Amino acid sequence: MKPFLEHIKTSKDSSWVLFDRRLPAIPFEWHYNSEYELTLTLNSRGQRFIGDNISRYDVGDLVLIGPKIPHTWCSSEDVCKEREHQALVLWFSDAFVKGMIDPHVELRPIRRLLERSSRALTFSEPVREKAREIICAMVGQGAGPRLTGLLNVLLLLAEDAGSEPLASEANQSESFAEATEERIGKVISHLHGHYRDEMVVEKLVKVGALSRSSLHRLFKRQTRMTMGMYVAHLRVGHACALLLNSEKPIAVIADEVGYGNLANFNRQFRGLKGQTPREFRRAVTS
CATH class of the missing domain: 1.10.10.60 (Homeodomain-like)
Structure with a gap:
């Protein structure tokens, strides 16, 4: 098993991370991050374990996970046999939120969304489809357009009345030194x-x-x-x-x-x- 605490490093030209993960299969590897995590899963079906929640996932699954919530995905099958399982993972820190989002009143819906992510969130199908288009386009973009894309995705998710929490309230952790x-x-x-x-x-x-x-x-x-x-x-x-x-x-x-x-x-x-x-x-x- 990999270490439970996964450390995320940003590049010199970016204040957050977009990772295009491709694997023959997605293994069961419990971990948590200090960052917020938004994961879009493609060409994969299986089960995801987030906090105390176990659910099936399918192509286009999209989940927002707050810091320190243990989680993993575990694939059972791919959809297209000629392609690998793919997960587009977006990580951004609390420092990013305080510097980029908190100062702007227009982005307050994102702050409320992130507060709700302390239980992890899943989203309605129409919103998942729109978010998928934006996130997939970000893979080939430069740092500037990617940042705009991230904010657009978060604003889109913040407006989703069909979003639902996954983990129980008891699963939320406390901050320490x-x-x-x-x-x-x-x-x-x-x-x-x-x-x-x-x-x-x-x-x-x-x-x-x-x-x-x-x-x-x-x-x-x-x-x-x-x-x-x-x-x-x-x-x-x-x-x-x-x-x-x-x-x-x-x-x-x-x-x-x-x-x-x-x-x-x-x-x-x-x-x-x-x-x-x-x-x-x-x-x-x-």
Whole structure:
């Protein structure tokens, strides 16, 4: 797994980033960004996991994700076999928002849109289609026209009465001093790389360079859940991807995501998803 905290670097001639990502398949890789993220997915179908939300996505899927919301896409098939899965990803920072958007009264609708993105947002089909045209055109443009395109897209999304939140309110995180956030980020990154293993608190104390009590307290403030529950979300989230995209037996999937006991896996899966793994697989593949 890649590190949980994904660092985004801007180029010298731009204050934000447009990334044209093309892959044979989009892998399941949980991460979060410090930036706002707008992702347009092309030539791909599968599932997206954003916070505590799991949904199917299709060609033209468009999602706006606020900072620090864990997310990933996981493809199940491409649409055109001759082309790769494609995601056009737009990243811009809070500093960009404060410098470019906040000073201008005409752009206040964008600020309100970004405030709502703390739960991640999906958009109506007509708006997605218009946004897709603008974003795809931006790929071949210079820095100036791209900036205009970004503002036009955000204004378009801000006016969409059909936009809907994805993640629950409980999934929103709290801001910390940079040093503290870095320590909790190391712990979270470690959990994402070792969630299949037994969780050893003493190891996490060393990873985060925190006392045991501070680790529990700060982790819960950052993620709105205990470390044990966080690991359960990771395991069940990955199990969902395997249930949807493979024909592996449920017992094998349980073992692969860290459950040596099938009954415990079924119990935690039902507790988080409201149905058994078998019911989940049947519901989404029927």
